[in-house]
Amino acid sequence: MTPDALTQLQEWIASGHKTALATVIATWGSSPRPVGSHMAVRESGDFSGSVSGGCIEGAVVAAALDAIKTGSPKVLEYGVTDEAAWEVGLACGGRVQVFVEPVTA
Amino acid sequence: MNLDNLKQLSSLRARKQPCALVTDTQSGKQALVTDSVVGDLELAPAILDTVRARIASDRSGVLDGGLFVRVYSPPTRMIIIGAVHIAQALAPMAQLAGFDVTVIDPREAFVRSGNLANVAAIIDWPDDAMEKVQPDMRTAVVTLTHDPKLDDPALCAALRSPAFYIGALGSRKTHAKRLDRLKDAGFSAAVTARIHGPVGLDIDASSPAEIAVSILAQVIAVLRAEAA
Incomplete structure (x- = not known):
């Protein structure tokens, strides 16, 4: 079985990679992954785990790379309730908040 | 972090x-x-x-x-009694679904010959083994041996525990006889009603793997209904 996101995160750190962690902190309506779901990201853009059914992972990876660069955490929100406000949507019609944080020494 | x-x-x-x-x-x-x-x-x-x-x-x-x-939280546990064919399908499926799986069977040959290399096994009689695993409210117990000598002691231990799910393999007829034995052992009908028997959702499953799907689906349904 593939290791879970936190295990993967530690393995990447142990091999010297810079990493960030994305976590689903809130969901509304139908959303594919429950609160607490983790996705580990490393500076190459590789990721492990998921925060949706594949709909927003690309955008979250980009935000994670940004967090690695800036060293600052960020709360992201995705949904389809207001098309103008969201660059990336969830086909299921739900809405999710994702917390992205760099892993620091 | x-x-x-x-x-x-x-x-x-x-x-x-x-x-x-x-x-x-x-x-x-x-x-x-x-x-x-x-x-x-x-x-x-x-x-x-x-x-x-x-x-x-x-x-x-x-x-x-x-x-x-x-x-x-530690993973939800599934205790399977009997290293039988259905267990060989159910154990890895339950692991994929995130359960911490333990198989109990005193028959070492069954445990060793089965495809259960990646599953924790206790080679012991179910009454002693159940004492060791101590089912709690985040534990499912599934008996699969068809053998009252093995299934019944495990079911008795499960009924005395707060396990969130108890399931027993066997036809309606087998299950009726089982309920009679448990009644004789002192368990009221209200208590034995916790046992899902025949085990699994009714999806007309026939192969061991299909039966494993129906059992795992029922365990998840009960788990999620409790959480809701």
């Missing part, structure tokens, strides 16, 4: 100790909560009580004040 918190968290999870990571999503400051609290985020006593209540009920989420609480 800093590396110290991540390491501590991993070690707590490896020891299967429930805990919570509390995050101020504005600042990124965090506290790791067990019996003690470590980290750079200060928590008021009232908040700490709320966090501990959430650990007890395994509920992650954002608190009223805006803090995010991620609860890490």
Whole structure:
């Protein structure tokens, strides 16, 4: 079985990679992954785990790379309730908040 | 997240100790909560009580004040009695679904010959083995041997435990006889009604793997119904 996101995160750190962690902190309506779901990201853009059914992972990876660069955490929100406000949507019609944080020494 | 918190968290999870990571999503400051609290985020006593209540009920989420609480609970367990064909399908399927699986069977040959290399096994009689595993309210117990000598002691132990799911393989006729024996052993009908028998959702499953799907689906349905 593939290791879970936190295990993967530690393995990447142990091999010297810079990493960030994305976590689903809130969901509304139908959303594919429950609160607490983790996705580990490393500076190459590789990721492990998921925060949706594949709909927003690309955008979250980009935000994670940004967090690695800036060293600052960020709360992201995705949904389809207001098309103008969201660059990336969830086909299921739900809405999710994702917390992205760099892993620091 | 800093590396110290991540390491501590991993070690707590490896020891299967429930805990919570509390995050101020504005600042990124965090506290790791067990019996003690470590980290750079200060928590008021009232908040700490709320966090501990959430650990007890395994509920992650954002608190009223805006803090995010991620609860890490040990995996839900599944205890399978009988290293039989259905167990060989059910054990890996349940593992994929995130269960911590243990197979109990006193017949070493069954355990060794089965395809159960990656599954924890206790080669012992179910009454002794059930004493060791101590089913709790996050444990499912499934008996698959068809043999009252093995199934019944496990079911008795399960009925005396707070296991969230108890299932027993066997036809309606077999199950009726089983209920008679358990009644003779002193279990009331209200208590034995906890047993799902015949085990599994009715999807007309026929092969061992299909029966495993129906059992796992029923276990998940019961688990989620309780959480709702």
